Amino acid sequence: MKTAQNSGVDGVQGQAVDSRDENSPRLQRWLKKITAAPNRFLLLALLIYMVINNTINATSVWMEITRDGQPEFALWELFVWEYSSLLANFLLLPLIFWVWQRYPLRFSYPYRQLLMHAGVSLLYAIGHVSLMVAMREGVYSLAGGNYDFGPVLREFFYEYRKDVWGYVFFLLVFNIYHRVLSRIAGEANIIANSEAEEVTAPSALPEHLLVKKLDKEFLVKINEVDWLEASGNYVNLYVGERIYPLRSTLSQLTTKLNSQFTRIHRSHAVNHKAIEHIQYSSSGDGEVTLKSGVTLPVSRRYKDQLKHKLSV
Incomplete structure (x- = not known):
């Protein structure tokens, strides 16, 4: 009672x-x-989300480029691009989670927090792009082809914009998840x-x-x-x-x-x-x-x- x-x-x-x-x-x-290993369950949820999201991205691009004739590249290449990004993220997220747990978001010292996250997001982007390109080059090599990343600085800046947005998304999801879990548990x-x-x-x-x-x-x-x-x-x-x-x-x-x-x-x-x-x-x-x-x-x-x- x-x-x-x-x-x-x-x-x-x-x-x-x-x-x-x-x-x-x-x-x-x-x-x-869940509370015994909270980040493990969050990683699993994010993996499911990324598989669904990246699969939709690959198939959507394929439908767009085949609408007016023969595409310039094969369907498998789209999945290699999307899934290499997914796997790179999945490998890096445990390290990012560790940093966020060690240095949680605080309202105090906002400029210090902003500088820290700017630095971590840059390292995250470097790691993400490096792993992603290495995976793509490996797959293309096995397929008898050659993967061309393009001009490094221009392409890295292109990827960095997306990675910063992804970093903010994962940071928000991480903190909301732990806040909700602490309220429920x-x-x-x-x-x-x-x-x-x-x-x-x-x-x-x-x-x-x-x-x-x-x-x-x-x-x-x-x-x-x-x-x-x-x-x-x-x-x-x-x-x-x-x-x-x-x-x-x-x-x-x-x-x-x-x-x-x-x-x-x-x-x-x-x-x-x-x-x-x-x-x-x-x-x-x-x-x-x-x-x-x-x-x-x-x-x-x-x-x-x-x-x-x-x-x-």
Whole structure:
């Protein structure tokens, strides 16, 4: 049953807060898959879009040039041109996504952002054109012909105009996709302790997360978070079958939650109360098995820290 309550916690007093998430199990499974690798699903969606778009472009040009007689080039050449551009984009997008995650859009320092994206878009265009031309020359060579790109500066400027527009399109799609995903999957924020609690216990562990999902807000206890996973500019918080992204780095978050969570890997931290057992190998690495059945790696770098924290 869904309940609305006054939480009595700073930042949400007087607000209606849902006590639990009511997404269907099927939707939760899909959200778990997508939030575990969000860019992989975006790449797949963009690949489908580009295949459809470039196929339409190739067939449309073919219909236009055959309308008044014999064309100057074969149908397969149009598909080579379109699909070489598609494949070049597909190879470059993961690198572009990495840059956008590391340097997300900000309203502050607009000129610095503009200069950064101008530089990245130029590098993207150089990479796109280089890969595209190399693929075309390879296909033409196999077909016994020769691909002529034309005057380099003129043709690069022609391609660069289109690539800048494509760069802006992909940037908008990337940010809209992640914004919508965070609204659907839920984005968490740590609720600070009250001022009185901060005076008496300045390092006290926050008790709740405020999760915003679509038009709802609800509370999740920090104690219920099993483990943390670094994901770009976010940390994914695993609560049972649910995953909530929180804008932070893993180092910052584990420092804030130091009394209950310990980092065990460059990408993972674990809630002490969620641990079922720990097993180490002769190499010095190990793995933690949680009460939920999830197994996480323990690297040698963090092994001693984990042993110390659990023995205190």
